Amino acid sequence: MMNDVLNIGSRSDFVTLMFQILNPLKPYYTKEKAGLKIGYTSAHYEEKSAQMEGFSRPLWALAPFFAGGGKDDAFDEIYRNGIIAGTNPKSPEYWGKCHDYDQRFVEMAAISFSLLLIPDKLWAPLTDQQKGDFADWLNEINRHECCSCNWMFFKVMVNVALQSVGMPYDQKQMDESLDFIDSCYRENGWYVDGDNGQVDYYVPFGMHYYGIMYAMFMKEIDPVRSERFIExxxxxxxxxxxxxxxxxxxxxxxxxxxxxxxxxxxxxxxxAAGIEPLPKAVMKGIIMRHLRYWMEKPIFDNAGILTIGYCYPNLSMSESYNAPGSPYWSMKTFAVLLLDENNEFWKIKEEKLPELDNLKCIRYADMIVQRINGAVTAYPGGRLIEHQHTHTEEKYSKYAYSTKYGFSVMHSQVTMAEAAPDSTLAFEVFGHVFVRAQAHDFKVMEDRIISNWSPIEGIDVCSTIIPTKNGHKRIHVIKSKYDCIAHDTGFAVPIDSDIDQECKMICIDGNGKNEILKADPNTNLIASKTVIPMITYEIHKGENYIETMIENM
Structure with a gap:
């Protein structure tokens, strides 16, 4: 098992794991090495861009590996030849001219990161013509619009890379992009992801990751902004x-x-950058335990290729921008390989997380986070923006999200089984299932969250979520123009679980009765077969008051 190499945490452990993940890709590079064809599902962008994405994303690990003293002749040759072919307008594998909001801009980030880290492999060996082609192709990002979100960092990193090898770059666009990034900053280290207006993983693996990259390479040229990103x-x-x-x-x-x-x-x-928000041993522990967790999951296919999904292969939960090579964004975690084998980090023993509050209001993430028996439950305020990406409602608008139970995504709104509405208040009306999507407003306080929302015209809800010692309590005031059914649902638990030992539902006020919903298979991110405990209420025209207790053990 891949987990077998993660017992010690030495550099060789990480290198071994990296190759176990990346070596299965070697037979699938295209003839001139500028693409990677590992599947037949589609994203919204062109197939050539999807194959170019597959090519670029392993560089998030390989560039630090090479920069830290690693050697692999096969990947060395693949990536040098691939970049030469991909940026040569006369090559059949030329990546092509770009357009506004092009997926290829995303992949330029990994290529720019690599150009900054290993110019001896990706730049110095090229002829003057090849260097010109490479730089001209990267400059495509300066000729077009980028999405107003973490993508603005791609313009920054491309121009930093071009500047580093003495090629023409666009300082004005770099400055404008950096100003936009600053406009996304909230407080206490938290950003929102631009026009998307959400706090999610694009804060750590987008905004901060690129900000730290900038500081690594620009600290002498732009010390003020670099220090700001570090702080x-x-x-x-x-x-x-x-x-x-x-x-x-x-x-x-x-x-x-x-x-x-x-x-x-x-x-x-x-x-990799020598920044310590937590002690190194604690950060090493987070990384080691996280990798062990994932390497125990069936996330690779029989050929050893990473699949689209979460804890198992699952296209249902994916976004329209997920192509077969997309999951290799995961390789960003191998940035630690930038440290050579003599670095003290490899000798440090991993440590547990520090003592954390059992209940923590993270104000600038708009959520309360609770820890029960080592597991994490987050209670987000809700979502104020309109629908943006696939399953936006399920990914941002539930009452609770759990490291133990994950969350579920809809297959359809026609039946409760297909809707699989966990951790929400689901209304059955007009032959469909409706849940919380965009909130009218919400307020996150130290001990509770209040949100006002409407699942459908004619029904208005005020929900109050109050964390308790063993879970949380929900209070709903519902004003309805219709007689209908409302289900206050708990976590989706594995189908063979003792439900009351996992998620116990208690009706405190209202005409509720306990029910168990057998959800459609492959709706939950963690378990492929689940049941959802719930309290079912009859809602009448006028004002209704219901109260439910959820205990997660």
């Missing part, structure tokens, strides 16, 4: 630790969860 990372890392459970799992919340073990990559880039 923000130090603040963030202290509260981000609350998203990790005792068993190494991280909070399943938000989009892009198919990037799996990139969830801890923030701590990896901190270690």
């Amino acid at each position: 923000r990372a130090k603040l963030f890392g202290k509260e981000f630790a609350y998203w990790f459970a005792q068993d190494g799992s991280a909070l399943p919340y938000g989009r892009s969860l198919t990037y799996r073990f990139a969830q801890c990559s923030f701590y990896s880039i901190c270690i």
Whole structure:
């Protein structure tokens, strides 16, 4: 098992694991090595871009590996030849001219990171013509619009890379992009992801990861901004630790969860850059436990290829931008390989998480985080933005998200089984199932969350979520123009579980009765077959008051 190499935490352990993950890819590079074809499912962008994505993402691990003194002739040759072919307009594998909001801009980040770390492999061996082609292709990002979110960092990193090798770059666009990133900053280390307006994993593996990269390479040229990024990372890392459970799992919340073990990559880039929001031994423990957690899951296919999904292969939970190569974003966690084998980090013994509060209001993440028996439950305020990506409602708008139980995504709104509405208040009306999506407003306090929302015109709900010692209490005031049914649902638990020992539902006030919903298979991110305990209420026209207790053991 891949987990067998993670007992000590030496550099050789990480290198062995990296090759166990990446070596299965070697037969699937295209003839001139500029693409990687590992599957037949589609994303919304062109197939050539999908294959280019598959090519680029392993570089998040390979570039630090080479920069830290590693050697692998096969990957060395693949990536040098692939970049030459991909940026040569005369090559049949040319990556092509870009357009506004192009997926290829995302992949330029890994290539720019690699150009900064290993110019001796990806730049020095090239002819002047090849260097010109490479630089011209990267400059495509300066000729087009990027999405107003973490993507603005891609313009920054491309221009930093071009500057580092003495090629023309666009200082104005770099400055404008950096100003936009600053506008996304909240407080205490937390950003929102631009126009998406959400706090999710794009804060650690997007905003902070790239900010730290910038500081690593620009500290002499731009010391003020570099120090600002470092200080923000130090603040963030202290509260981000609350998203990790005792068993190494991280909070399943938000989009892009198919990037799996990139969830801890923030701590990896901190270690690589010499930044200590937490002691090194604690950060090493977070990384080690997290990798062990993932390597125990069936996330690879029979050929050893990472699949789209979460704790098992699952296209249902994916976004429209997930192509077969997308999960290799996970390789960001191997940034620690930038440290050579003599670095003290490899000798440090991993430590447990520090003593964390059992209940923590993370104000600038708009959530309360609770720890029960080592597991993490987060209670987010809700979502104020409109629908943005696939399953936005399920990924941001439930009452609770759990490292132990994950969350479920809808197959359809026609039946309760297909809707699989866990950790929410689900209304059955007009032959469909409706749940909380965009909230009218919400308020996150130290001990509770209040949100006002409407599942459908004619029904208005005020929900109050109050964490308790063993779970949480929900109070709902419902004003309805219709007689209908409402289900206050608990976590989706594995189908063979003792439900009351996992998630006990208690009706405190109202006409509720206990029921068990057998959800459609493959709706939950962690367990492929689940049941959902719930309290079912009859809702009448007018004002209704219901109260439910949820105890998760």
